Amino acid sequence: MKRTVSARRAKRRTVFDRRRGQRGFALIEILVAFAILAIGLGAISAGIAVAMRSDGRTQTTRVALRLAQSRLETAGIVRPLAVGRSEGLTIPNYRWQETITAVQWRAEPPRLPEGGKPELKAAAAPLTPFWVEIEVMAADGAVARLAALKLAPAARP
Secondary structure, X not given: OHHHHHHHHHHHHHHHHHHXXXXXXXXXHHHHHHHHHHHHHHHHHHHHHHHHHHHHHHHHXXXXXXXXXXXXXXXXXXXXXXXXXXXXXXXXXXXXXXXXXXXXXXXXXXXXXXXXXXXXXXXXXOEXXXXXXXXXXXXXXXXXXXXXXXXXXXXXX
16 A cells, blocks of 8 residues: 555656646746847837938928929029029928029130131020029928029120
């Protein structure tokens, strides 16, 4: 009979020994896993926030650039080119400044061909060059600057 009692005890010990190895995570291991998870999620959310801010700033700059391009294209077409500075507001939160400067240039006299007689061509209307600068500023500080050389008919006296 002693054998059966010791056999039962041996059997119980092996069951308990198996359970000790398969108990699962301890409280400290779970806390460490949660801490690692929290740090990872924090880093991901910070990266997403930076990307969203950058995207918003890029969108604002893109709108300012399109407004500047539109103003530059219409200069001399919708409104005549006149030396000076003007400014105004477009869509909310966007301010523009336009600076038009006359460009001084010296035309070279026409070259005579080898025969010494000038060629007769149809006289073209003289053009005056203007340097047009457009600057569009957004409320958040984004700035778009564009400039171009535009030609306009010379003013008649």
